[in-house]
Amino acid sequence: MVNAETLRAKLLAWYDAGARDLAWRVGPADNRAGVRADPYRVWLSEVMLQQTTVPHATPYFLKFTARWPTVMDLAAEEDGEVMAAWAGLGYYARARNLLACARAVARDHGGVFPNSEEGLRALPGLGPYTAAAVSAIAFDRPTNVVDGNVERVMSRLFAIEEALPDGKTELKRLAGALVRDERPGDWAQALMDLGATVCRPKSPLCDRCPVSEFCAGLAGGEPETYPRKAAKVARPHRNGVAYILTRGHEVALIRRPPKGLLGGMLALPTSDWRAIGWDDQEALAAAPVGADWRAVGEVEHVFTHFSLTLRLLRADGDADGFIWTPRAGLDALPSVFLKAARAGLSNLL
Template sequence: MSPEDIRARLLGWYDAHARDLPWRTGPAAGQAGLRSDPYRVWLSEVMLQQTTVPHATPYFLKFTARWPTVSDLAAAEDGEVMAAWAGLGYYARARNLLACARAVAAEHGGAFPDTEAGLLKLPGLGPYTAAAVAAIAFDRPTNVVDGNVERVMSRLFAVEEPLPGGKPELKRLAAGLVREDRPGDWAQALMDLGATVCRPKGPLCDRCPLAEACAGLATGAPETYPRKSAKPERPHRHGAAFILMRGNEVGLVRRPPKGLLGGMLALPTTDWRGLGWDEAEALAAAPAAADWRCVGEVEHGFTHFTLTLRLWRAEGEADGLIWTPRRELDALPSVFLKAARAGLSNLL
């Protein structure tokens, strides 16, 4: 099957089966010359990095209701945006989001640059997002390659080199299918095919418009693509987290602006290290002298390491804490929300 036949089949499938997503205008609107709002495209792409569509969608709706334009987001307080982001993970994205919004508002009059090169100059906006916004919002013929597209390319062409080493070859193959005609729809069609049909497990090959051309399907084991190198085992770290109560309030801290969970509200903790903490060592780092009681521990997985947090709880006072009602702890990042819920579970 020629590249033009592949494009025709996939775009025809997309016209009939495109996902209805709140940041899209849809294929019919695209063919009529109506483009998606660059702000909504950019925001959705940032949120969807390392996050599923069902999980990201309510956050997208909440953000766009609260900050309907990029200039509105640029004017928001850092703490408000970080709190609204809580639960989406990978919190550096939220800091990059604000930096980019403020640059667009201050340096571009609230309008995103309309080329891939111009978008790449914005802070916190990498090659993938620049290509996606340029294609979807401005119909530029860019090569948009995310995990879904890599999977489609690896199966369509039966690429044997495992990831991550095979990424350049997958990007080259994807570039060979990009044309001036409908580049935004083409990018979204590939993403939709990977998300709904050419799935990581249990691909629905009987529903795929490209099955006839798929070299991976011809091998009889399309689900084994893309090939993957063995992952190294993640190191494990230990720490202690402190739940200091003042009536129905919990004492929180704001983490430093850079680094893991930077700028987020958190429970006070020790450092997280490979060796465990003994009781005396941990309590020396507590935010106040109090009658601390160990109330359990929680496990949490980050991208590059796993963590055990031993939980200590006490009643008391301390300077420098952000006293927060228990009912408002849902704004904490997931690791600290998990710790707070476990540490407070036996309290009324």
């Protein structure tokens, strides 16, 4: 049986003693003294941390906040500059949503984020989780902040047998039952820290858990088996051709359409991506310009919903309509195209 008040007291004491030092976080002592986190920094960090680890996101966060220290600064920037700065974080729809939200805050709210969950939820591209997180962490509102870490903690505490994703509703209900008006921002971050550092997906450190006495999963002897997960559906596979056109030390890039996968990002020209492979004749016919194209290998890449094989063709030439970019400047490409460019150019001086 979980005693909610005792569990909360123990977890908050643990958080007070050892909260993670994160670039966007106001520590528990400062928070209790009335210092609040900057909503812009909380929002930016939460968007970056979707599908991304803290160590990977932190340098991007520092770069963004140095270049665009306020939401007004970000809102005024050109799309291409923000998309280029985002390159390497993946899930590029997040960057487009980031700009849409920043511009709505600047245009409709005078550069000030709404201080309620409902007001935040009304912003474009800002979903239920992020609205709850910003409301709790930046404004100390008693919202129910449930990410993957919190789902894992709840599933183990209560030994929930219903598999994900169907079990998410029950896990959210259980998490909500532990939310109080007292220190809601610290509570949300304490749960996240517990899931990230102790109640880990694999090899949980149960001997270091401040609330292990309440954990039904641990009592059953197999806490690491929670949350239960439904069998994975096989990821579909697609095939395409990437074209690496060089002009001296420059490479021809394009800007992908604003909508869809990798929308608005710089990219290598490619064929369509389809289930069946591309033979030599088809690959040449789909090339962006006529040139002496030669095969230089292939690369594999895995997206969230499908995997991809890209055949690589390279040629020397010159043509209008491309964004000619020095080879040293290709780091702004999304990872799939950076991988393809590096492989296709690897034998050039």
